Amino acid sequence: MQTLSERDQAVIWHPFTQMQTAPLPISITRGEGAVLYDEAGNQYIDAISSWWVNLHGHAHPYIAERVSAQLRTLEHVIFAGFTHQPAVELAERLLPILPNHQAKVFYSDNGSTAVEVALKMAFQYWHNIGQPRTKVIALDDAYHGDTFGAMAVGGRSAFTAPFTPFLFEVDYIPAPVPGREEEALAKLEALLDDNVAAFIFEPLVQGAGGMVMYQPEILNKLMQLARSAGALLIADEVMTGFGRTGRLFASHHLTEQPDLMCLSKGLTGGTMALGVTTCAQAIYDAFLSDDKFKTLFHGHSFTANPLACTAALASLDLTLSDETQRNIQRIASRHEHFTQVLQRYGCVRNIRQQGTILAFDLATSGQTSYFNNIRDIAYNFLLERSVLMRPLGNVLYILPPYCMTDEQLTYVYAQIEDLLKTL
Numbered sequence: 381m382q383t384l385s386e387r388d389q390a391v392i393w394h395p396f397t398q399m400q401t402a403p404l405p406i407s408i409t410r411g412e413g414a415v416l417y418d419e420a421g422n423q424y425i426d427a428i429s430s431w432w433v434n435l436h437g438h439a440h441p442y443i444a445e446r447v448s449a450q451l452r453t454l455e456h457v458i459f460a461g462f463t464h465q466p467a468v469e470l471a472e473r474l475l476p477i478l479p480n481h482q483a484k485v486f487y488s489d490n491g492s493t494a495v496e497v498a499l500k501m502a503f504q505y506w507h508n509i510g511q512p513r514t515k516v517i518a519l520d521d522a523y524h525g526d527t528f529g530a531m532a533v534g535g536r537s538a539f540t541a542p543f544t545p546f547l548f549e550v551d552y553i554p555a556p557v558p559g560r561e562e563e564a565l566a567k568l569e570a571l572l573d574d575n576v577a578a579f580i581f582e583p584l585v586q587g588a589g590g591m592v593m594y595q596p597e598i599l600n601k602l603m604q605l606a607r608s609a610g611a612l613l614i615a616d617e618v619m620t621g622f623g624r625t626g627r628l629f630a631s632h633h634l635t636e637q638p639d640l641m642c643l644s645k646g647l648t649g650g651t652m653a654l655g656v657t658t659c660a661q662a663i664y665d666a667f668l669s670d671d672k673f674k675t676l677f678h679g680h681s682f683t684a685n686p687l688a689c690t691a692a693l694a695s696l697d698l699t700l701s702d703e704t705q706r707n708i709q710r711i712a713s714r715h716e717h718f719t720q721v722l723q724r725y726g727c728v729r730n731i732r733q734q735g736t737i738l739a740f741d742l743a744t745s746g747q748t749s750y751f752n753n754i755r756d757i758a759y760n761f762l763l764e765r766s767v768l769m770r771p772l773g774n775v776l777y778i779l780p781p782y783c784m785t786d787e788q789l790t791y792v793y794a795q796i797e798d799l800l801k802t803l
């Protein structure tokens with residue numbers, strides 16, 4: 381009999397996967413807490429929250445119960461001309477916990493669409509007020525998603541090369557990592573003019589770009605500068621939202637406030653696909669008119685899906701609980717302690733931490749890139765020891781669900797140390 385993995389290979393094309401050389405995918409049959417179980421009964425500690433989405437553990441009974449009840453009440457309804465309790469309640473509960481000035485919630489399906497919506501809101505804002513602006517400024521090595529608009533504002537790389545001719549023009553400044561702050565500021569200053577519609581950034585942590593981290597002070601300065609030229613500020617908190625950086629949102633580390641925000645991933649606790657774009661009142665107001673052409677003509681079939689909104693509400697209950705808040709601080713301080721341990725290893729470079737995210741580079745001889753084979757060595761070594769991590773090239777990082785126990789964390793750290801000893 382064929383295994384599920386073999387049946388998969390016959391019919392499925394996986395994301396970010398070279399199907400010719402990829403090993404058979406591991407078939408996961410269930411999950412509980414931070415642990416995944418495969419067909420053969422093997423366990424894996426999910427140290428990357430299943431691509432940064434999971435907050436409270438897999439198959440969380442409280443979220444399951446809430447979604448299940450919603451499923452028997454209202455599974456979906458068109459969101460133009462209609463509304464429903466979960467969508468309204470989620471918006472009512474999100475706005476007060478976001479940075480000031482976020483006044484309206486627009487729903488979509490995922491992180492990329494949340495970014496698309498933010499970009500369309502920004503461009504059309506300028507269009508609607510009769511002062512069209514066409515340029516966006518972004519950070520080098522940014523990642524904002526895989527749809528065309530989101531790809532356009534992301535860092536240009538081997539991943540985007542086939543599409544370069546189709547991506548709109550974006551200007552880049554260096555990520556303002558320690559030592560490059562002045563350079564980033566100077567470059568931004570040089571690029572700003574009255575054609576810049578928006579400045580988009582992943583606040584404090586650039587995820588897919590390699591868990592690149594920078595300080596709130598320099599981001600405040602960049603935001604101030606961009607705003608002085610009128611640019612709208614888009615904080616892409618798709619990854620950093622919901623506690624990852626130690627605060628509820630990375631923007632809470634800032635004194636400056638974004639005009640638009642993008643949320644997804646942890647929004648539903650990692651249960652279901654949902655995207656949110658929020659905006660300041662002034663942006664919303666620019667779309668109010670007797671003129672129908674000032675409407676935001678954007679929507680998805682599953683906009684504000686009631687099941688996803690319910691999952692988000694349930695996840696929010698858990699996120700705001702004392703227990704989760706304590707867990708976030710616990711993981712952050714365990715990470716902090718582990719950074720001391722990491723410093724003893726010669727092959728470890730550039731150790732960095734922001735809240736529950738810990739990252740470092742593995743020093744390698746030769747080329748360092750996503751395609752570096754140290755990535756495969758580390759990935760396989762850890763997987764064989766029941767730890768799911770997925771290095772970004774030579775960047776190893778832990779981004780755990782908040783329910784990960786001290787025992788599990790200790791185990792993960794120990795496997796990482798064993799890996800480092802072999803390098």
Ligand SMILES: *Cc1c(COP(=O)(O)O)cnc(C)c1O
Nearest residue numbers: 490491492523524525587618619
């Ligand atoms: C993952 C990610 C996205 C894209 O989200 P998807 O749901 O994968 O489309 C956008 N921005 C950031 C910062 C992300 O980490």
